[in-house]
Every structure is written in C-alpha cells, then in structure tokens.
Amino acid sequence: MMSFISYLISGINLGSVYAIIALGYTMVYGIAKMLNFAHGDVIMVGAFVILTAITKAGLAPWMSVLLAIVICTLMGITIEAIAYRPLRKAASPLAVLITAIGVSYLLQNLALLLFGADAKSFVTIINVPNVSLFGGQLTIKGITIVTIIVSAIIMTVLTLFVKRTKPGRAMQAVSEDKDAAQLMGVNVNTTISLTFAIGSGLAAIAGLLLCSAYPTLTPYTGSMPGIKAFVAAVFGGIGSIPGAMVGGILLGIIEIFGRAYISTQIADAICFAVLIIVLLVKPTGLFGKNVQEKV
Amino acid sequence: MAMLEVKDIHVYYGMIHALKGVSFEVNQGEVIALIGANGAGKTTTLHTVTGLLRAKRGSITFEGQDISRIPAHKIVQMGIAHVPEGRRVFSQLSVFDNLKMGAFTRKDKQEIAESLEIVYRRFPRLEERKNQRAGTLSGGEQQMLAMGRALMSRPRLIVMDEPSMGLSPILVNEIFDIIKVVSESGTTVLLVEQNAKKALSIADRAYVLETGSVTMEGRASDLLNDEKVQKAYLGE
Numbered sequence: 152m153m154s155f156i157s158y159l160i161s162g163i164n165l166g167s168v169y170a171i172i173a174l175g176y177t178m179v180y181g182i183a184k185m186l187n188f189a190h191g192d193v194i195m196v197g198a199f200v201i202l203t204a205i206t207k208a209g210l211a212p213w214m215s216v217l218l219a220i221v222i223c224t225l226m227g228i229t230i231e232a233i234a235y236r237p238l239r240k241a242a243s244p245l246a247v248l249i250t251a252i253g254v255s256y257l258l259q260n261l262a263l264l265l266f267g268a269d270a271k272s273f274v275t276i277i278n279v280p281n282v283s284l285f286g287g288q289l290t291i292k293g294i295t296i297v298t299i300i301v302s303a304i305i306m307t308v309l310t311l312f313v314k315r316t317k318p319g320r321a322m323q324a325v326s327e328d329k330d331a332a333q334l335m336g337v338n339v340n341t342t343i344s345l346t347f348a349i350g351s352g353l354a355a356i357a358g359l360l361l362c363s364a365y366p367t368l369t370p371y372t373g374s375m376p377g378i379k380a381f382v383a384a385v386f387g388g389i390g391s392i393p394g395a396m397v398g399g400i401l402l403g404i405i406e407i408f409g410r411a412y413i414s415t416q417i418a419d420a421i422c423f424a425v426l427i428i429v430l431l432v433k434p435t436g437l438f439g440k441n442v443q444e445k446v
Numbered sequence: 447m448a449m450l451e452v453k454d455i456h457v458y459y460g461m462i463h464a465l466k467g468v469s470f471e472v473n474q475g476e477v478i479a480l481i482g483a484n485g486a487g488k489t490t491t492l493h494t495v496t497g498l499l500r501a502k503r504g505s506i507t508f509e510g511q512d513i514s515r516i517p518a519h520k521i522v523q524m525g526i527a528h529v530p531e532g533r534r535v536f537s538q539l540s541v542f543d544n545l546k547m548g549a550f551t552r553k554d555k556q557e558i559a560e561s562l563e564i565v566y567r568r569f570p571r572l573e574e575r576k577n578q579r580a581g582t583l584s585g586g587e588q589q590m591l592a593m594g595r596a597l598m599s600r601p602r603l604i605v606m607d608e609p610s611m612g613l614s615p616i617l618v619n620e621i622f623d624i625i626k627v628v629s630e631s632g633t634t635v636l637l638v639e640q641n642a643k644k645a646l647s648i649a650d651r652a653y654v655l656e657t658g659s660v661t662m663e664g665r666a667s668d669l670l671n672d673e674k675v676q677k678a679y680l681g682e
C-alpha cells in the first residue's frame with residue numbers, strides 16, 4: 152500500500168513537470184496553430200544555463216534560475232520571429248513543422264558543441280527537507296513537494312492570466328479567429344510572441360524541476376520529456392490549458408506505474424499506447440473542444 | 447472631402463486579380479450600399495479597407511489620412527469598425543467577453559461601461575444572454591453580437607458585410623432597423639448586401655460591383671428604379 156502511494160506521488164511529481172512543458176506546447180498550438188517541436192529542447196537550454204551560471208560563473212542559485220528564465224524567454228521570442236513567423240503564411244503547414252524539427256536539432260547540436268556529449272550531474276538547488284509520514288513508512292522528497300506546489304501556482308496564475316487579463320483575452324481571440332481578433336485591434340504578432348515568451352519561460356522552470364528530480368543533464372535531456380509532454384497535451388486535448396495540466400499529471404502517473412508494475416523497458420510504449428486508446432475513444436482528447444459553430 | 451476615399455484599388459489573391467481598380471467614396475453621415483453578385487469582390491473590398499488585405503495599387507484615405515499601409519489592428523483605433531461576413535463572433539467566449547473584445551483598443555473603463563449600456567439597450571437580447579457562450583447563440587443573435595461588438599469600439603465608420611445573410615425575413619427587418627438607428631445616431635455606414643432591395647431602400651447612395659469593377663453608381667432611389675439593376679439584382 153505504501154509503495155503504491157509513493158509511486159503515485161512520484162507519478163504526480165513527474166506529471167507536474169510534463170504538465171508545465173505541455174502548457175507551452177498547448178498554448179503555442181492553440182494560438183499560433185503550430186507544433187513547436189523545439190519546445191522540449193528549450194528545457195535543456197534552461198537547465199544548462201542554470202548549471203553553467205552556478206558552476207562556472209558562481210552566480211547565486213536564484214539568480215541563475217532567473218537568468219535561465221530570461222534567456223529561454225528571449226530565445227522563444229527569437230525563434231518564433233526568425234524561424235516561424237516568416238512561414239506563417241506559407242502554403243503548407245508542414246513547412247513550419249519541419250522548421251521546428253530543424254530548430255530542435257540546432258539547439259541540441261549547439262549544446263553538444265558548447266557542453267559536450269557526456270552527462271553532467273545537475274546541481275542541487277532546491278534544498279527542502281524530505282517529509283516523513285506514517286512513522287517513516289512513507290517519505291516524500293522535498294523536490295517533489297516543491298514541484299507540485301510550483302506547478303499548481305503556475306497553472307492557477309496562467310489560467311487567471313488567460314481569463315482575466317487583456318493580453319490573455321487577446322490570446323483567446325487569436326486562438327479562435329486571427330482575422331476577427333485583428334479587427335478588434337489585437338496585434339496578432341505581439342500576441343504570438345507573448346505566447347512563445349510564456350511557454351519558453353515555463354520551459355526553463357520545467358528544466359530546473361526536471362533536472363532537480365532526475366539530476367543528469369545531456370544535450371538530449373529535453374527531447375524525450377518534450378515528446379511526452381506533447382503526448383500529454385494531445386491526451387488532454389491540444390489547445391486546452393486544463394487539458395495540458397490533467398494530461399500531464401495523468402501521463403506522469405501512468406509512466407511511473409508502468410515502470411513499477413509492468414516493465415521499465417516498455418513504460419514509454421505504455422504512455423503512447425494510452426494516447427492511442429484515448430484518441431480512438433475521444434479524438435479531441437479529454438478536454439478537447441468540439442467546436443460547433445452555427446452558420 | 448469625403449470621409450472615406452477609395453481610389454483605383456487593385457487586389458490580388460496570388461494570381462487572381464480580384465479587384466480591378468475599384469473606386470468609391472463615403473461621406474460623413476451617409477449610408478452607402480455596395481451591391482453585387484457572388485464573387486464580385488464585395489468582401490475583398492471591405493477587407494482591403496480595414497487592412498486585412500493589401501491593395502497592390504491605389505489608395506485608401508480615411509479622414510484625410512492614407513490608411514492603405516496601416517495594419518488592421520491599428521485601423522480600428524482610427525475609427526473604422528468591421529462587422530465581418532459570417533459574423534465571426536468568438537464562439538468560446540461569452541457574449542459579455544465578446545463585447546469587451548470589441549472595446550479592446552479603448553482604455554477608459556467608465557466610457558466602455560457607457561458603450562456597453564448603449565449596446566445592451568439597442569440589443570436587449572444580448573443583455574439577457576450576456577453570460578452565454580457566443581457559439582450557442584442563434585444566427586440572428588450572433589449577428590446582433592457581431593454588430594454590438596463592432597459598436598463597442600465607438601466607430602465613426604462602420605462597415606458591414608452581409609448582415610442579413612441567412613436570417614428569417616422578420617430578423618432581416620430587425621437588422622435593417624438597427625442599421626438605420628446606428629446611422630441616425632451619427633455613425634457612417636458602408637453596407638455590403640446580397641439583399642439589394644433592402645440595402646437600396648435604406649441607403650443614400652450605392653455602388654454596383656461586377657467581377658472586380660464598379661459598373662454603376664448613383665443615388666440609391668435611382669438605382670432602385672433602374673431597369674438593369676432591377677433585372678440583375680432585384681429579381682423583377
């Protein structure tokens with residue numbers, strides 16, 4: 152029983168990280184209507200910035216994290232402006248998808264060039280003591296508690312931002328109808344930039360949380376979590392913010408349970424199998440909108 | 447000087463030459479109708495005026511200022527609102543949030559509240575349904591929302607693209623009554639319509655568009671009695 156609960160908790164931990172990454176995927180998809188396959192690699196960049204800032208430049212941990220958020224945010228804006236925006240009106244949506252895959256390889260190869268291929272061990276930044284429950288039968292790691300709290304805060308703030316603020320409403324409008332949004336006075340380019348900025352800033356935080364829970368870092372660290380978060384976003388209903396949260400957390404739990412009770416080797420395959428089943432039953436994902444418009 | 451002056455605009459979709467030198471004028475306070483068959487270029491013309499499309503040649507001047515290179519999101523701010531063809535309300539947002547989107551470029555909360563008041567008075571149905579998702583409104587209600595949303599920017603010129611499309615005769619009358627009220631309250635109207643008879647009956651002047659060119663223009667009452675117009679557009 153205790154091991155079940157402890158697996159559940161690590162599932163929620165991993166799932167919370169997926170959820171934060173999935174938010175970036177889902178917001179960019181919802182608003183710019185593109186799959187940013189380089190999103191996962193921004194996580195890796197964030198983690199390398201933190202590691203380098205602390206170990207090479209001797210910055211304080213909180214400053215390194217802040218620096219990583221700023222760098223990833225700027226990188227997100229730049230990637231969108233240089234690589235994706237010129238293709239937004241391209242005849243085929245495949246053009247931008249292929250470009251995104253290219254950007255993903257570019258980031259990985261740049262990291263390879265700068266930091267080498269060998270795995271680095273990540274520094275401990277989050278020093279929160281473990282919590283022991285039921286007379287020591289169940290231990291919850293400090294990082295797990297921090298991860299769950301941080302992702303809960305991010306999700307709440309983001310939801311309020313989208314629902315209650317003017318730029319948030321602009322995002323909703325652009326996601327539904329770019330032309331109609333422009334007719335209201337919304338600057339579509341700025342709104343898409345802002346979406347990339349938020350998604351990429353969140354990716355830096357995801358990098359910190361991921362590498363704090365699983366402290367090895369290579370240029371490919373962001374790749375698999377990126378793909379899983381994409382699965383989580385589709386699972387929850389791509390374009391939907393609550394969908395990304397729920398999808399991420401469920402996927403984390405499924406993965407850890409799969410590893411613990413079925414097989415370590417095929418845990419990833421189980422994740423994808425679940426996605427396929429969900430999509431067969433409900434093609435729009437758990438929270439997907441069945442857009443029905445009256446004519 | 448006219449409020450809106452469109453001079454010899456040419457618009458292309460790729461290789462398709464959709465507008466072949468369209469010119470027209472809208473004076474302050476007028477209701478201008480733009481009529482023409484399917485595919486004549488009416489929507490294209492409105493999109494070019496409000497900045498969603500760019501003219502390759504020609505000029506568009508609004509209140510003396512050249513607006514032909516200004517992006518759509520800035521043109522609203524200058525005082526032109528566009529009620530698009532097919533309503534295009536934000537279906538996931540509530541009626542209230544749609545109306546707030548209409549006031550997106552405005553800052554003064556007090557004034558926005560006043561505009562909302564006016565819109566609700568003009569469209570009581572929208573107030574009753576203010577918390578309903580716009581996608582669940584009926585076609586007529588969506589049209590009212592699209593008009594209300596445009597009015598929320600407090601435009602000096604409102605352009606409307608087939609506001610009566612797909613509505614029952616009673617609703618069509620209602621929509622045209624509202625257009626009259628909007629015009630009487632001081633907003634200049636540029637109206638695109640398939641329902642040429644109705645449009646000509648409320649307009650001051652009108653232009654007939656055929657395959658990308660203006661082929662006729664004049665006082666609406668004259669066009670209404672014109673034999674050619676009657677044959678081609680009034681089904682008489």
Ligand SMILES: Nc1ncnc2c1ncn2[C@@H]1O[C@H](COP(=O)(O)OP(=O)(O)OP(=O)(O)O)[C@@H](O)[C@H]1O
Nearest residue numbers: 459462464482483484485486487488489490491640
């Ligand atoms: N996005 C587009 N791509 C290519 N051609 C287009 C596009 N939009 C319109 N056209 C063409 O441009 C011409 C003018 O179209 P437009 O929509 O302006 O006509 P309209 O007068 O508004 O017609 P309707 O009464 O059917 O709304 C048509 O021949 C149309 O096929």
Ligand SMILES: [Mg+2]
Nearest residue numbers: 488489490531
């Ligand atoms: Mg049209």
